[in-house]
Amino acid sequence: MGGAGLGREPTVKEALLWAVAVLRGAGLDDPRASAEILLSHALGVSRGRLLACGDDPLPLDKWEEFVGLVERRRRRVPLPYILGSWEFMGLYFVVRPGVLAPRPETETLVEAVMEELSDRGIRRPVIADIGTGCGAIAVSLAKYIEGAKVVAVDISPFCVEVAKENAERHGVLGRVEVLLGDLFEPLRERGLLEAFDVVCGNLPYVPREAIGRLQPEVGKFEPKVALDGGPEGRDLLTRAALEAHKFVKKGGFCAWEFGAGQWPWVRTLLKSAPGVRRIGMRRDLSGRPRVALAFY
Ligand SMILES: C[S@@+](CC[C@H](N)C(=O)[O-])C[C@H]1O[C@@H](n2cnc3c(N)ncnc32)[C@H](O)[C@@H]1O
16 A cells, blocks of 8 residues: 555655645644654654654554544544543543543642642642542542542543543552542542542533534543533532532642633632632643632
């Protein structure tokens, strides 16, 4: 089989040029990055190494594999689902359709929790991660905070399985318990009242009618249950803020991720939420308000 219309297998450089043209034609913002990531994946080499061997011909089987990967990306399948794994906080998480791929903005939440715990001198904290998805927040906190115990909750049975798999992959399954249920319900069932130094989460916050306007990778492929925050995007965070005081210890805190432009209503919500003494906010790397802190 010839490739990229050349009548022979293409070189690395030619394969990349072909893929960039295909992906640009499909309307991707990042055709070059996608092409390089997919070819590195097919060849099992780093992106740096890939660019250093641009004149090497691709073996036929690798070329065919690459064509298949590019075709999926052309249909706007998110890169994390194609690769089956995605990086968060320097760790690689198993990600599959049915589970939201962790976003760089969410690292702001993990970092805020670690800093606040360290500032308060809280060692071996007990943490709840509500809406854990693939377990990105729960597993990172368990991995980076010595002796931390984390209870992670998700309403999706599939997410619970994937989060357990990620906890095992990173060697923290002994300190991360993953429970199925609606928000705090599994904690209530276990009698975990005022049991947590930290309650945190990245709950769905996209206004329902905006989901159809998201880029196709998100709106078409990522699970609605991970995005849909109700008519105004406020349902889950509002429920969580009104109940959190029952589960956080006195002297503990909550950290909640929220969407672009939502800080004014989140601030109002938390200021009047039961048990909250003081609130704070952290910005993401683009400078946008992203994480709300509520101190109890
Ligand atoms: C935005 S995703 C975040 C996933 C992960 N924490 C992350 O940051 O990558 C929200 C998660 O909340 C879960 N979820 C939605 N409604 C929930 C509820 N009522 N109770 C518990 N989890 C819920 C979804 O299944 C999804 O995994």
